[in-house]
Amino acid sequence: MLAAALTALLLAQAQSAPRTVPGDTAGYWQQDVRYTIRAALDEPSGVLAAAGGIVYRNNSPDTLRAFYVHLYLNAFRPGSRWAESERREGVRRFGELPDPYHAFERLGRVSIDGASATPRYPFAPDSTVAGFDLPRPLAPGDSLVVDLEWQSRPSVIPRRQARAGRRFDFAQWYPKVVVYDRLGWQARPLYMAGEFYGEFATYDVSLDLAADQVVGATGVPVEGDPGWSGARATSSTPVTLQSDWYGDRAATGVLAQWGPAAPGRRRVRFHAEQVHDFAWTLNPDYVYEEGRFGSVVLRTLYLPQDGPTWGGGLVIERMARLLAWMDTIFGAYPWPQFTAVHRIEGGGTEFPMMVMNGGPGEGLIFHEGGHEYLYGILGNNEWKEGWLDEGFTNFQTAWNYQRRGIGGSSLATQQQILGMDLDGWSEPVATPAELFSDFGTYGRMIYTKGQLFFEMLRYVVGEDAMRRGLREYYARWKLRHVDEDAFRRAMEDVSRQDLGGFFAEWLHGTPLVDYALRDVRRQRTADGWLTRIEIERIGDGVMPVDIAVPLADTTLVVRARGIARREVVEVATAARPGRIELDPARQTMDWNYLNNREGPGREEHRLGWSARAPARRDRRVVNWLPLAWYNDVGGVTLGFQSRANYLGRFELSATQFTWPTGIGDEAVVGGGARGRPDYYLSFRNPVPGRAPRRQTELAGWWLEGRAGGRAAIEFDRSPRFGGPVRMSAGMDATVMAVTDARYLDRRRWADVNTAEVTAWGARAQEREAGAATARVEVTAGQSFWPETLPSPGWNFPATQWPTGRRLRGSAYARGLLDARREVRAGGFDLRFRAIAAGTLGGTRVPLQRRIFLGGADPYATFANPFLRSRGALFARGGVHYQAPGGLGLRGYAPVASATWGVALGAEAAWRVVERPTRRALTSVSLAAFADAALLDRAALGRGAALDAGVGIRAAHRIGPTRFVTRADFPILVARPRAAVAGAAGDGAFKFRWVWSLEEAF
């Protein structure tokens, strides 16, 4: 057998003595692995038929009795742990992918030291790990030879590997030896969360391919033609094969032994050493470019249409810039070449000497290229300590950008993670990948919080020690397996700090940091000023805290240890210091920055749409907006509002002051309401009352003839951060009193006061094909009218209140059940809604609390100044605005109401224009709809209602605000007198129209 002959040859070359190791690598060992593979690809079936030998030398102190390989491609097929983890997340990708679209990797004949071996699959039905019992125990220092035949096929749905026509991205395509390290065999199935772990090895891979294919691969071509010369971007593009990089490999004559290729086929052999994986890619249309960074050849293989984005040296330049940066922070790149290819899938994946990227961007090249060091050369266990590659390469990318002044600020990143920390969604960064609660949490913790960990480490040890520590880490551990201990000890040795607490806190815990400036005293002394600064540690997180002490021409920064609950720092200065500030560079993840400054906290004031107001990490943002609207009572109404936020989620106060000018209000009997100012005040989520996943609100208003208040609390009860199910529940108490009945549209709102308590729950599930939502709401209410005031003309019985005071009024109740389903299919959006709503209390239910047929009830539209009062701009006759809500019978006038109703709505919209979402107009759809309801007979004189028609919708955005303009034409309305703009004598069929700035449901 060829494989046996080759493996014998390679065995003879195997290193016989373990290398000596410096520093804390004493006692470290890693196994010695050599792969010799020969494979032929059948393009039409996508199947690679391969045979190979693995020579494995046991450098561990243990005697091995078993042997394991990964068959990773078996993850991308039904029955795998991967497919199962997708199903738990509501993702349907590989679990139902049929043959011949899914991937596979099937072992054929296997022998170990010449004895036939049968695989077992310890995680069956998953087959990403195959185990073998060894025919004889493998003692320390002893070697074995495994010969295998297998077939593998990439999947048509790309995931770090793929096939598409004649394009192939071959990754994880061969039986890959499972790492045996000091913790034993690392035989872990492949899950959706988490990546790989490989033994550093020698790969000798011979490929038999269609003659016109262009190949990119780990390693260098040592025999045959990879097809680059014929694919050169220009005739002057150099092609450097580097075939002699590893010595005279071609002399082994593997291709000559294999024999000549069939007609129309070509063979090429690649060789790589000291890499823990081998990937390759094929595309007959690849364009080849080459460059250099020192002795490293840079290659890129891109698509013919990529010339302007990848070509002309653009990507090569970025690769060189990345390698230069990595060289500065770690050390020399040890391999001959670095290739970037335009792969089938978007995003990017790293392989030794090669990145497969979906785009040419600098950020992606820095992230994936950084993995050459942080995974490739410093080979961490990716599923176990993903932060050590993903967080680390995110960090180096951001660091480079920060130094170049082209971004990379971590403030927004901090905010994202603080949101999860504050809501209790964060999980320890060092959690093994598939043990995170969900994929979303895994991604945020490993990539994002992992990045912040390195930024905080740089802050703790200082930039100089950070740089020296990274170089020390690299010098000790390049081309070896690394872990948290290896990294921490390198940083500790260089910084001479005990970093155990810091690593434990940020990698194995989920701390919340909050330091407050408690007291500052400045004292004159004989030779200047002594300032005594007292800080308090409020959070459970411990970080050293920089304290900025501003002087006339400079700012002094002193550092508090941050360990004690209260700590006093004294600073002697010649001049009197200005305002003291904690953590001025915002590097401690201190979540509440509002208590970090002396004196009044700085606020940022802005003018404009509040939706555009940023959420700031370090200060409250207050957004001001002038207001103007009209109604028939106050006339033209002018005013302003302010909305504030801190961190996008706290201190969400809203203030509104408005003055009815009376201009244009002549229509009102008895004169308008000019001159009396109105207000609306609301306070949400104050910092002091913070609790995870809880929101609170207190609001009060004196507004267009109504006074009231509201207290509300809301809980996010979602089972997981990453979805797909979101659940919430809440309660609120609302009082609404009428102070000036002239503002009321008496067809919708009676001159009666109410006090209500509502409890609600909601559930939303995002599915592949569209969302499903449900909401239930129960309200208990009391209407009242003080007996001392004139009767509102409403027939109420008297009620004895506990205070002994007699009020006119009545108890009532409301209930609502609303379920919706959205289905996206091709260019169609299908929407369905079912609603059941009703009241208890019969005719004593105040008019404004009945169930409205045509849309939202008056309390729901009270928040909208264009709908709130009589004669408001959208509430006027002839405007035909439809506010979604109520029973949703959009063809009926907004004044029609019932005591109960059960309604169904359906809408099909066909997207005729679709444009990128960043454009102002993103889509235009044509729609058909039908709404039907059963309701109490008294409402319309008949127990049923129905409308149907066609419509048109346009989706837009203005800045960050997305909205829809909707026009519906309910051509058919049963009980046409109650229809929108209905009149006596109307027929069921008639041209009618309504419009809205919201979807119908």
Ligand SMILES: [Zn+2]
């Ligand atoms: Zn990555």
